[in-house]
Amino acid sequence: MIxxxxxxxxxxxxxxxxxxxxxxxxxxxxxxxxxxxxxAWTNEIDFEYFQIFLSxxxxxxxxxxxxxxxxxFSERFLFSKNIKGIVIGNYLLSKAESEKLNTIVxxxxxxxxxxxxxxxxxxxxxxxQFLFKFREYNKNIGISSAET
Amino acid sequence: xxxxxxxxxxxxxxxxxxxYFLKKHKTTISSHSARISDYFEMSNYNSIVKFYxxxxxKVSPKNLIKNEFRYKLSPAGYPNNFSFFEISKTxxxxxxxxxxxxxxxxxxxxxxxxxxxxxxxxxxxxISKGSIRELKDPRYFFSGSRSYYYVPNKNLxxxxxxxxxxxxxxxxxxxxGLLQELKNDVxxxxxxxxxxxHIAPSMMISGGGxxxxxxxxxxxxxxxxxxxxxxxxxSRNQPYSKLKMSNxxxxxxxx
Numbered sequence: 001m002i003x004x005x006x007x008x009x010x011x012x013x014x015x016x017x018x019x020x021x022x023x024x025x026x027x028x029x030x031x032x033x034x035x036x037x038x039x040a041w042t043n044e045i046d047f048e049y050f051q052i053f054l055s056x057x058x059x060x061x062x063x064x065x066x067x068x069x070x071x072x073f074s075e076r077f078l079f080s081k082n083i084k085g086i087v088i089g090n091y092l093l094s095k096a097e098s099e100k101l102n103t104i105v106x107x108x109x110x111x112x113x114x115x116x117x118x119x120x121x122x123x124x125x126x127x128x129q130f131l132f133k134f135r136e137y138n139k140n141i142g143i144s145s146a147e148t
Numbered sequence: 149x150x151x152x153x154x155x156x157x158x159x160x161x162x163x164x165x166x167x168y169f170l171k172k173h174k175t176t177i178s179s180h181s182a183r184i185s186d187y188f189e190m191s192n193y194n195s196i197v198k199f200y201x202x203x204x205x206k207v208s209p210k211n212l213i214k215n216e217f218r219y220k221l222s223p224a225g226y227p228n229n230f231s232f233f234e235i236s237k238t239x240x241x242x243x244x245x246x247x248x249x250x251x252x253x254x255x256x257x258x259x260x261x262x263x264x265x266x267x268x269x270x271x272x273x274x275i276s277k278g279s280i281r282e283l284k285d286p287r288y289f290f291s292g293s294r295s296y297y298y299v300p301n302k303n304l305x306x307x308x309x310x311x312x313x314x315x316x317x318x319x320x321x322x323x324x325g326l327l328q329e330l331k332n333d334v335x336x337x338x339x340x341x342x343x344x345x346h347i348a349p350s351m352m353i354s355g356g357g358x359x360x361x362x363x364x365x366x367x368x369x370x371x372x373x374x375x376x377x378x379x380x381x382x383s384r385n386q387p388y389s390k391l392k393m394s395n396x397x398x399x400x401x402x403x
Contacts, residue, residue: 001163004170008178048159052166063177065354065381066184069191072384076194077217083209087218088186101180104173111169115162116152123356123381125314141154 001048001055013062020058025051027127041135053134057122060108068105074098116141185312186221189271191384192310192352193219193254196272197233198388199347199396200252205235210251220254223269227256227280227297234277237344248344248401249277250305256280257298258307261332267298268329270307274346276402279303304330305401306346314355315378320364323351327372334372340400347387348397350375373397 002021006014028050032039042050074093077083085094112118121137124130155162170177180187201207209217211231220230233252238245253273260266267288283296307330309323331349333339356379357365365376375397377386386392 001166004167007170008174009181010178013181013184045156046159049156052155052163056166061381063181063184066187067177067180069384070180070183070187073187073190073194076197077209082215083212083217084215085217086190087213087216088183088190089221091183092216100176104176107169107173111165114153114165115155119381123379125355125358129358138156141152141156 001052002058005055005059009063017058017062020062021054024054024058024127024130028054028131031127031131039131042131045138050134053121054130056112056117057124057130060119060122064105064108067101071098071102071105074101186219188312188354189221189254189310190219192308192380193252193272195352195380195384195387196274196308196347197235197252200235202388202390202393203237203345205237205344207233207235210234220256223255223257226295227253230254235274239343250346250401251275251277251279253280253299257296258304258330259298259301260329261301262329264301266329267296268326270326270330271310272308273299274305274307275299276303276305301330302402306349306399307331308347308350308352310352312354315353315357315361315365317361317364319353320351320361320368320376323374323376324368324372327374334374334399339373340402342400342403344401345398346401348373348375348399350377350387352377352380352387354381355379356381369397373399 002018006017009017032042070093074086074095075098077086077095085092085097087093117137121133124133153162197207209231210233211228212218213229213231217231218229220227220232232254234249235252236247236249238247240246241248251274253275255269255271256273256275257267257269258273258275260268279299280297281300283298285296286293288296307326309326311319313319327334327349334349351374353376362378365378368374369376375387380386387396
């Protein structure tokens with residue numbers, strides 16, 4: 001799954017995402033194989049889910065948050081007639097471009113919202129923390145999607 | 149309210165939706181990917197501006213070049229070629245109403261508080277209005293033909309350091325070094341308490357901390373008048389939110 005996320009990114013950025021993903025995945029496999037009893041609840045879940053959620057989290061932290069930051073800053077100027085945009089190095093972040101970024105951020109939030117994935121799930125420092133949050137999410141989504 | 153979908157019921161549908169999102173935005177994401185780390189710093193710069201706005205300061209962008217806000221990305225470059233924010237607040241000072249003006253700059257060199265010949269560049273500096281000085285000493289540049297611009301330490305009101313990392317002990321303790329060099333009045337309790345108030349020297353970190361790093365954070369904040377913000381990735385409003393403002397440590401102005 002991480003390949004799909006990295007497909008259109010420049011090499012240096014995609015390497016960053018790959019490396020982060022690979023180290024988390026390696027650690028995850030080790031934990032699940034070593035502490036089978038502690039993580040017995042993971043037996044019912046297809047491993048591909050862990051891969052998808054890890055990829056989503058890394059993509060969110062490395063890409064979406066940064067784009068959201070750019071939108072946040074440029075919003076200050078969006079309603080000002082005198083300011084055309086923000087110059088970052090040789091690049092002009094115009095109002096039109098900022099709106100495009102806003103669409104990406106909103107679409108990502110919509111996608112996550114559809115599945116009740118909050119960014120709380122994406123904030124983890126180590127794989128144990130990720131597993132803890134993933135388990136909570138798994139429990140909650142089961143309850144909320146079954147509610148009528 | 150719409151019932152949330154359960155990804156654990158249909159894996160393929162979940163994957164298709166992710167793939168559709170990525171395909172739809174691939175061109176824009178790819179064209180912005182080179183600038184992605186700059187955006188996080190920009191957001192924190194904006195948070196500091198919002199802090200002053202929410203504390204009753206008037207904020208206005210200055211030095212716009214061709215109607216564009218020119219953002220200073222690195223310590224290189226002359227400050228007069230870049231835009232910044234000017235902030236002002238009126239107070240009664242010596243029985244008269246007086247307007248106090250400051251500037252919020254990004255990547256401007258500041259003179260050390262200990263040795264006048266040393267300079268360091270914090271990410272965000274809040275300085276007294278019009279206090280950037282020129283140092284005409286060719287030894288400070290490899291080319292020898294450029295000027296060096298800096299802010300005298302007495303004009304530095306406060307500063308913020310931005311780190312796009314998960315917090316770890318060494319990173320947090322390194323901040324004390326910077327604090328010592330730039331705002332050592334925070335150490336010897338000679339810190340001014342005069343109005344208008346500023347955000348205390350702050351470290352802004354993108355990642356959320358664990359138990360240990362949170363302990364360090366609280367301890368440093370208890371020892372010195374500083375703010376250390378964690379988890380700005382998912383809770384960006386910590387420095388400026390009106391609800392959380394009482395948690396933000398403030399210091400007085402230097403005149």
